[in-house]
Amino acid sequence: MTDKLGLPVGTTLDRFIMRKQEDFPYATGELSQLLRDIALAAKIVNREINRAGLLDVTGAYGQQNVQGEDQQKLDVIANIRFIRALRNGGEVCTIISEEEDEAIQTGNTKGKYIVAIDPLDGSSNIDVNVSIGTIFSIYRRVSEQGSDGTMDDCLQTGTKQVGAGYIIYGSSTMLVYTTGNGVNGFTYDMTLGEFFLSHPNIFTPATGKIYSVNEGSYNSFPEGVKQYVNYCRDNEYSARYIGSLVGDFHRNLMKGGIYIYPSTAKAPNGKLRLMYECNALAFIVEQAGGKATNGSQRIMDMVPTALHQRCPLFIGSPEMVDKAEEFLKAEVEVN
Numbered sequence: 001m002t003d004k005l006g007l008p009v010g011t012t013l014d015r016f017i018m019r020k021q022e023d024f025p026y027a028t029g030e031l032s033q034l035l036r037d038i039a040l041a042a043k044i045v046n047r048e049i050n051r052a053g054l055l056d057v058t059g060a061y062g063q064q065n066v067q068g069e070d071q072q073k074l075d076v077i078a079n080i081r082f083i084r085a086l087r088n089g090g091e092v093c094t095i096i097s098e099e100e101d102e103a104i105q106t107g108n109t110k111g112k113y114i115v116a117i118d119p120l121d122g123s124s125n126i127d128v129n130v131s132i133g134t135i136f137s138i139y140r141r142v143s144e145q146g147s148d149g150t151m152d153d154c155l156q157t158g159t160k161q162v163g164a165g166y167i168i169y170g171s172s173t174m175l176v177y178t179t180g181n182g183v184n185g186f187t188y189d190m191t192l193g194e195f196f197l198s199h200p201n202i203f204t205p206a207t208g209k210i211y212s213v214n215e216g217s218y219n220s221f222p223e224g225v226k227q228y229v230n231y232c233r234d235n236e237y238s239a240r241y242i243g244s245l246v247g248d249f250h251r252n253l254m255k256g257g258i259y260i261y262p263s264t265a266k267a268p269n270g271k272l273r274l275m276y277e278c279n280a281l282a283f284i285v286e287q288a289g290g291k292a293t294n295g296s297q298r299i300m301d302m303v304p305t306a307l308h309q310r311c312p313l314f315i316g317s318p319e320m321v322d323k324a325e326e327f328l329k330a331e332v333e334v335n
């Protein structure tokens, strides 16, 4: 019976980061501290989300962001919390946020890192209690320390990421991240205020039977996407689309599946943003054995030209992404 007593509580995120620090290309502790800063903000945002129904923080904020989307109150709150945590942490010189038109200079001119972040993705789901998430991407600055970050620091290809991750505020709150040495998932224990390692070395199945796409836009999909959706239907795949990228992505990562946001009539370049949604999830999925393209090009090879540029996204199990691209290629050959 005594072997049940004193069971270890598990590995905290902090201890995991310290143990893995030797894996970091720049093992001087700054990236470790940056990850801790993100985890702190995630705990605060998690608390705000969990109380949303009790405080007057649900619903629209009354303004639009640079995307022309109605900001939700929690979008603004999450944006403030993450920017403040990264500014106070001191490791980040510049932040690209979905909620900010321009890059934010933190004043940490000696900071070595740039963070691109979607502070709260899927926030329209907050009022109906559907999972939402934070998505982040970390780059090392290319300019000299001692001044503000530059556009060259911000507009780096996804292959230059030194870290990426997401927080999913779902039935449980999880932080999933990579620093280029595999993908690990941590579940938040609110009673202790700690993230504990719960999903070590995440690998996504090579294929699956779940496809995530908004079939309401089917009529304006490119022909190849229509053909792939028909292929999924003919093979009796499961359609799972909750309108929250992090929720759909995480489920597909764990079970196998594909998420597609193609070009549509309303979003000719796709809806998702390259810098703080597509690149971050592409880094994670590739580290987990998956694949992410824009339908023809590897997401992480795309050269960014604007902070908030959009791109089509095909991401998930590699064999499913390849199959979708087969239909897209056939479309090109026919045309």
Ligand code: P6P
Residues within 6 Å of the ligand: 121, 122, 123, 214, 243, 244, 245, 246, 248, 271, 272
């Ligand atoms: P649609 C949320 O706004 C989001 O960015 C993703 O989280 C989600 O997958 C997608 O947009 C939903 O967009 O056009 O299908 O409603």
